Amino acid sequence: MADAEVAVLIVGGGPVGLTARALLQRWGVRALLVEKHRELSPFPRSRLVNVRSMEIYRQLGLAARITADAFAPEYGRIRFRDTLCDRDFATAAMIGVNAPVPESPVTGVVTSQDRLEPTLLAAADTRVRFGVELIDLAEETDSVVALLADHQRGDETRVRARYVLAADGANSSVRQLLGIDTTGPGAMGGFTTVVFDADLDRWCAHQPAGVYFTAHGLFAPLYPERGWAWFVPTPEDAARADWPDLLSRAISPSAEVQADVLRVQHWVMNAFVAERFRHGRILLAGDAAHAVPIVGGLGMNAGIADVHNLCWKLAGVLHGWAEPGLLESYETERQPVAHLTLRQAVANTQLLLQVQNRRREQRRTGEAVPVNVELPWSERYFAQLDLVLGVTYHSNAVLTDDSTRPEPSDTGTDHIPTAEPGRRMSHLWLTPNRSTLDAFGEWFTLLTPDPTHWEQQSTAPWPLHIEALPDEHTDLCGLRPYGALLIRPDGHIGARWRHRPSSDATLRHALTAISGSATRDSSAPDGTSHC
Incomplete structure (x- = not known):
């Protein structure tokens, strides 16, 4: 016998799972969300809420709050520099973020995931259990019984759910328990995020950006009031790395910069799409269904669109005005979008690397380095408006x-x-x-x-x-x-x-x-x- 019964069990407390919880509550569906970590993530992770996601949050009444906590529109830009303390050699706007577009009543924003998640958590009052991990699933005729482990308390409970929505990330336990394989490049390398404080205003305040791409890694301001993150390939001996020293030299080999390292996180950049998004009454969403490279800010936003597609269908089935067969359309509609998104994110990554490689080759050969480097894409490339607004199901x-x-x-x-x-x-x-x-x-x-x-x-x-x-x-x-x-x-x-x-x-x-x-x-x- 199960200890509790719910209509939907959501596994994973990131933006996708939290958005699904808010959507289901709006539909009058009783959900329980479980997250294996004991609190919301303290790391910035995703950096962009695009136009389509902001339309969804407008529908939920959250857009104004998210915008208030985010950066001003002028941060909707990417800048290329040799080091963070050098001048730009190229720059491009994030269309739909740096200014309104006629295609939408809202504007996307640059904000950190750890700033977004508390707003999403507060958007619903259905139950959330942190520090609880799903360790097993048993499918029955009309429900799924999930075995949950609370490692801090040392106990296990069973929850019977009509449906399970797995939004538990690229290393999804649910996907692995179901034996669902993936297609795509897979792991694309190890990376490290270094969260730090430093006074960088003299180099960045007059030229704001959501992202600064340099030859020594990617730098991003975290919050309007303070904080930075440095994203860099993980060194071979990461455990012994002197991160304050590495960070200072990455910011500028010549300028004296005092940087206070606050947190360090190692992670793997994945690129894949699950072969199935549904297994009976269990459905995958977000990174559990498709993991894409971070360039272009497509991953989290694709997951938000997943649950926006899925939650009304779950509600219809649970409320009785739709048949379970409606859920088959979730994979049919969203899996092709996932493949298209993955291809676009890989292309974005290759083009950004091309810019830095071209600059590096110019400096290596000793040829006269031009003031500016021509970008291998149009000004509207990173708009990707048709990818996020023009999807056809x-x-x-x-x-x-x-x-x-x-x-x-x-x-x-x-x-x-x-x-x-x-x-x-x-x-x-x-x-x-x-x-x-x-x-x-x-x-x-x-x-x-x-x-x-x-x-x-x-x-x-x-x-x-x-x-x-x-x-x-x-x-x-x-x-x-x-x-x-x-x-x-x-x-x-x-x-x-x-x-x-x-x-x-x-x-x-x-x-x-x-x-x-x-x-x-x-x-x-x-x-x-x-x-």
Whole structure:
């Protein structure tokens, strides 16, 4: 017998697990989160909350708080230097972070993971157990029994959960217990993060940046009020390394810099995608499902998008208005995104190394070193807006129409908003201060220039809100005066009707098909598949 029962057991207390907890609470789902460490991580780790993640946090009412704790927009820039104390030889903006973009009502921010996590922890009041490790799982017909060990107290408990959401990192215990393999390069090398305090204002205050790439490692300011981190390949004899001395010489071989080392953490940069994101009632998210190199800040944000995709589906199944088959769409939709994200992160890494290698070769050969080095990418390269805003889902939870799908750009850079089914619904202003994205929540949303007609259709038991779409947006959405867009709770378009539907059951049939409650028939008279 289990000691407790919960609807969802979340394994892992990082940003992905904490975001899932907040989302599930909004959906009225009782969850328990367990984290093997005894407290939130004191290390900065991820450094960027991108535009799409901030849209999700806006939906949760957290965006303003996260922005208040983050760096000012001018820190949304990367700078290349020979040493931290030298002048820039190249620089590039982080588009969507350094300033607003028309594609979204929010702006991404530079902030440290240890500054973000307390905000996410406070965003829900469902139970959290720190210092508790999942050590075994037993799948049953209608539940999963997890064996949890509290090492400090020396006891073990069993929890029965309807579903388990594993967000326990790249070395996921859950993934290993399930025997799920991974594909990709794997471990890409050992790295060390050195957290330190130093007065570097005379070199950096007048040229702020979220990241400084140097020939001696990557430097990043941690918090608006203080603190720095140095990321560097781990030396062979790391246990005997004189970190204060190494750090001082990395900052500048010539300038006298007093640096106070506070913490040192060794870690492995991984690059892989799990072969499966689901095993029965157990689902993988975040780094447990896909680990990507840190360059470009894609990893944590991809995990946040994972749980945004997954949690409404779990809620629908648990509340009874969706069938368990809906959960199959999670892997179908998110695994291709994970592979695309991994390819982009590897490309980012190679391009950054190319910049430093070119500079190093110039200095080694003694040739005249130019004042500036031309970057091997456009100014918009690190925007990656199409990668984070232009994802198109293809699954049974999307009803296709006769759209012509644009091919994604090789770099995921230039984002062209469309109202194609499967795409994230574009940001459009419904009123001067209210975006289309603000209309989405714990419900399906129908956007239409003709709410009266659609309000007559029966949609129980699905949660549905109907919103009037201003006339100036109908052409952008590919709609005629009586058409409509059906938006899923994760903000992706589930169905589109360009014209007035031929049946009063159209909307009900669409919700039935998207929620997995019935097999979709492309020849159905309601016209939900081909509009």
